[in-house]
Amino acid sequence: MGNLAMTFIGAGVAAIDFAGGGFYTVLFPSPALARAEPSTLPPKLIRLRPAMMKCPFRALMAAILVLALMWAAESRAQSAAPAPAAVPAPVLPAGVADVPSAAEQADVSQIEFGAVVRVEVDMLGANYRVPWNIGGTGSGVGTGFLVGKNQFLTNAHVISNARLIYIRKVDLPEPFPAKVLHVAHDCDLALLELIEPGDFKNFEKVTPLEIGGIPKLNTTVTAVGYPIGGDRISVTRGVVSRIDFRPYSHSAVDNHLTIQVDAAINPGNSGGPVLQDNKVVGVAFQGFSGAVAQNTAYMIPVPVVNRFLKDIQDGHYDNYVDLATSTINLLNPAQRLALGLPNDGTGVMVVNADASSSAAKLLLTGDVLLAIDGHAIASDGFVEIEGERINLNEIVERKFAGDKVKIDILRDGVKKSIEVELRRFLPYLIQANLYEQKPQFVLFAGLQFQPLDRNMMEVFNIASMDVRYFFANYGDHELYRERPQVVVLTAVLPDEINTYLEGYVSHVVDTVNGQKIQRLQDIYDALKDGVAEKGHEDFHVIRLLNEGRPLVLERNKAAEAHARILRKYNVSFDHYIEVPLIEQVMGKMPPIKDESPEAGKEAKPENKAAGPNGKPAGTAKPE
């Protein structure tokens, strides 16, 4: 049950870094590529975004195997080998003698296969265990398709951690070097372009694929791509099975609208178009391993694709925004009676709006959400959009940073309408798979300090209760306010100066030389000359959370030992530090204690003011 074995074919590099040779030669499907959730992370730790969904999806996530559908079947050696000088012109499936119905034949024969490209990637992972070294290398194959002038859409997981990217056209032998224009790890999409503008002349006669809409259930769709099983383009067909909110396995923390199809979609299909009436209705991206379920593949639907394409129009990707508000469905008659609601199947109750989220102080525990942007909210958390019942978060999903959402609520029996300006919510990222990262660390006298995130947690497989607590509750308990980065002593490189300290790894660092450690930079600064704990000027003093025994190093020996250790262990640089992302985006946050009494103060007068003017619950219409 705890084995949330999400297989990231494309993202597997970091996971196999340290296996030995480092080369990525395993053929899919192989257990060696399956990245199992470390046993230290019980399924409950997975905080899925948006927070509103966290209850139902916790259970789901624990039970499934999701595969990102990039084909990493080639070994490094194979992909480095020169491509054959001449590739025979592919026999396109449209030309294959077949006896499809007239309608189906028309469907396929119109497809612009020239727009569907093979994306070949050489990857370089990060090394979290020995952070001054580079990580493992590997290669993989995915699919992409032309959506505009020199713009190829594919999955983020196809090009994550890419060192080199090549695009191959269906009817040409040579690979064209490409680069990433934009990548959205939170919805698994990326836009590529050919590095040499001149290379695009090969595509000038190709019509970019047109983006369509949301297909209806039980209608036929066609997936085109370069999946496992051969080198040339492949076409498979199926029907739309389900339209639902689902976790996206690439980041492991995001949920968006997803469409399930029963077409055969396999590793290598990733990033490829799924077509209906010759228009793109989705981007193939993940599926179940055959051991879990059959004929269930998923594609990223048009609303998500369009949102990405619109977001990047200003030249950069700004990520999804989030209400970061958890709710509970209002199905229980006692709940409804207590909240003053009739049994009409409407409304969900606010459990908590994260204190640093867009909705902080605007939505309070016990508020009932009645409608969002005019869409009535059913008591199971669904709204109706374009004739489909979809999770209410879909309304927020389609918006951008700075957009507003209008929410009709019932508070203490009084209806009111509030407006929330949406912005990105970052604390959940601590549990996300991160890509294109240079591991941050500070090494001092053999003590290796690193900030807590999912990548680091998985590499070190930390069982310490405190570290697991911070990992699980960083967002929910607002621990990021006191510690934007949770700094952990992850390793000790043995030397005479630290030989008694090895037993203290996997602890959270609380203070260094009297300075509170709120981020990695603080450790680096605290170890400088002139910073000392009062009364212990001759020592570096490192105090760990919930550990009474401080770690001490004599100053006059530490500098010498540090130089010796760098030499002995071949450490090429002794620190790499970035401003924590959460502070880059959200700024420095005041400690939690300064704010919470205020929140209470503000909430109360608001209630009073609303009280006398409010209409009785259940009779008033939404404002």
Added chain:
Amino acid sequence: MKNSFRLLASTLVLPLALVIGPLSAQEKPQPVGADGPSPSNSLVRVNATLQAYNFLRPWEKGNPTPRRGLGALLSGGRVLVTAELVVNSTYIELELPTTGEKTPARIVGLDYEANLALLAPVDEKSQMLAKMVPFELDLTVKAPDTISVWQVEDNGDGVSTDLDVLRATVGEYFVSGSILLVYQVKGSLQYRANSFTLPAVRNNKLVGLLLSYDSKELTSSLLPAPIIQHFLDDLNDGKYDGFPSIGLGFAQTLDDQFRKFTGLEQVKGGVFVRNVAKEGSAAKAGIKEGDVIVKIAGKEIDSRGNYAHPIYGKLNFSHLVRGDAKVGDTLKFDLIRKGKPLTVDVKLERREPGSYLIDPYMFDRGPRYLIFGGLIFQELTRPYLESWGKDWPTRAPFNLVYSNANPEKYEQQGREKLVFLSQVLRTPATLGYENLNSIVVDKVDGKPIKSLADLADALNGVTLNGLHKIELEDYPRLIWVHDGVSRKVNDQLLGYGIGSLTRLE
């Protein structure tokens, strides 16, 4: 993980051939009818039926299971066994190995932390044990003495196996976290029927009870006579106090840099106090985190935490304050605090498991619980967490595992027990709540819940609109249940096979 396992488990899987196989080199048959103690006239078979409580389905008890072992006869017609042999027992009987005669028995003394129990026939007039020869204790065994482990064959014949004592140390017995003196012994042993609790003897005197045997390393650990003596003395004074505990964690001070930092340059040895348990003996005496203990009761503590025991040599100081000491004893501690010497008197105490916010162990009684309309509330105990299996620290709900390790927050809130919603049965009263589990309960109808009794009182109190408002520590923070509907559901649950809706005592 040590590759050692309890004798019972091994007994079950070994082929019968071994039991009646030829005697090994170290084994020799013991004559019956000798004057002094012998396997045949000093050992008693003990047959117990055990039935543990189910902590995950708290209204149930588990499968009844048999456990057989050997007891050592002591004076006064009492039979000494490990507590583990009779834990959660529903029925115990004594059996003579020679004749097969049986009599029902009762527990007259019991300490799970010391893993010792004393049994006696229920029938006070029973003469079954009268002709047998009781053991005396030998407290003087040390390395490299040779001792013998006694067993009996199915036909009642005695067998003795010689083992060599390697050393005395401290280790865990049966209740996790309870550290007491053990002898490590070496030598091969064959399993026989009834091999749970094997008495070990020297010169026909009892030197200990075998706790575990590692068949790969051929090493065993022995619960030694000094601990047995402590247990018996304590019982004999009419009021059983148990073994005291000091309530502190320590770190070694081998690191020269750390010794300088702590001001130990002019001092020999000493251990650094890493943490002090609230309400423990050390805390009450004023020992603080950061103190260095250099002497206890005049005995020097070295930088590894050992002192020189007159018989065993280097031994961890925990024996000095637990196995070797009695509740109520006062020991002088020489400390270094911020570089300066200091002396405190520590009065040794013991805390009952039930006095902790989260009971560290619970036997012979069921966990407290309350079912209301399908919501199942329980008090958190360590056995509840352990019910999730061997890897419970990673398998059990993390928030509860974390609470168990960090109870201070809840203690400061004045809670006596940690009440939580353990699971929800799907009923008309719990519609929409089916997936909730493992959430700490803060308040019910505005009243703080400090124990399950508080919860029962609150749910029996006056309701507003006929509803109970339940405030939870975590998602979904707030739920309501209908009083009338829940009570109807309660009746249905009883009809459905849940024997009882509460256990409050």
